[in-house]
Amino acid sequence: MTTYDDAHLRIAAAAAIRAPSLHNSQPWRFRLREGAIEVLADRSRQLAVADSAGWALHIALGAATFNARVALAAHGVPADVTLLPRDAGSDVIARLTPGTPRPPTYREQAMAEAIPRRYSNRQPFWPDPVPSPARVELIEAARAEGAWLDLLVGMTPLAGFAEIAQSADRVLRRDPEYQAELMAWSHTDGAPQGVPVTAGAPAAEPQDLLPQRPFAEHRRAPGRDFEPEPLVGILGTRGDVPIDQLVAGQALQRVLLTVVDLGLACSMISQPIEVPAARDQLCRSLRRSGSAQMALRIGYGHAGHPGPRRALEDVLAGPGEEPETR
Structure with missing residues (x-):
């Protein structure tokens, strides 16, 4: 062919x-x-x-x-x-x-x-631990695409990550332009892009270990706190130029599809990647010389639904057609 x-x-x-x-x-x-x-x-x-x-x-x-x-x-x-x-x-x-x-x-x-069947599950997960063989498969999935995945084991590294993530989240929440953009991509009207409020996490509460984006403000059901010791993975690459980020995107998707195949759930935590100082601190805490590209929260959760997507015809370009620019 x-x-x-x-x-x-x-x-x-x-x-x-x-x-x-x-x-x-x-x-x-x-x-x-x-x-x-x-x-x-x-x-x-x-x-x-x-x-x-x-x-x-x-x-x-x-x-x-x-x-x-x-x-x-x-x-x-x-x-x-x-x-x-x-x-x-x-x-x-x-x-x-x-x-x-x-x-x-x-x-x-x-x-x-x-x-x-892949989607971001921002709801609380069950407390059941992810078994070791599944963890190995996730690490191998990232490695197969030229990236690395560090899984945080124990409360000491997890607490350190949570502190970095919460600090980055506070920085972003203080930026009114950032928050306005975030709200512009949140919706309730069935739009084919953005995050529906039904896909958002329940409103944050003081006992939450990890930050969640405020796509929605619905309260959680009684007894539905987030898991006290989530499995957190940090995906990274050796560098941080565009081709490294493309490698990271391919590795991320291979990990996410492996998550689905293993019967697990996942949500992404990008706040500590979006704030440069937090990103540097995260790599130092991992003792990695490369660049962190995404943080993942992995576990067992209730079934949900994939998010909306634009129609296929809206994303197909003709042979000589270039995407619109700003």
Whole structure:
């Protein structure tokens, strides 16, 4: 097989749009060009305040690229991926060209089936611990994509992380422009982007260990406190230039799909990544020389629902069409 066609584009894009993005901003478009599928940055959806440097944009696009890879592999037409191809425009984040056709592996099939079931679960988890074999699988998932995942074991490192995360959250809450942008991406009207209030965490209470974004202000049910000792993972890479962030996005999505396949739940905690001083402090606490790219809270939780997404037709670009810019 030498080229992809429009049917392959739609298979890849339908899976890619299920990737996570900061505030569910969905900053991507996809097109077929010269037999290759290209993942494009839609910079009109880059968050001006929370993501002025483009870190979250690249994380989201890396995750979308991974979903596209998995979907194509599951259909027997795996892709060779080039990140930031030099011969393309600045908005071409990844190019997927056909590899050798073959049946999907068991792992590829399992991840493809997990894509439509992945969502951020911001509700309290059950106190049941995540077993060691599952923890090993999560670490290996990140490593398979060229990233690292450190799982915090014991209350001492967990308390240290919680202090860093809460401090970063306070910094962000004091920024009125940041809060206005956050509220602009929260909604109740069935919009195809942003975070519905029904997907938000219950209102914060003094006993909560980790911060939650105020997408909603509903109270929690009696006896439904957050777990006292959550499993927290820090995902990182060796560097922090755009290609490292794309690698991190692919690794993040592989970890998240592994979470689903293992019957676990997950939510992301990006506040300590968004505040530079907190991010540096977090890496020092881990004794890592690389760059932290995302924090994850992992456990067992009640079933929920994936967030809204734009229609497929809204994210498909023509062969010569570029995304709108600000």
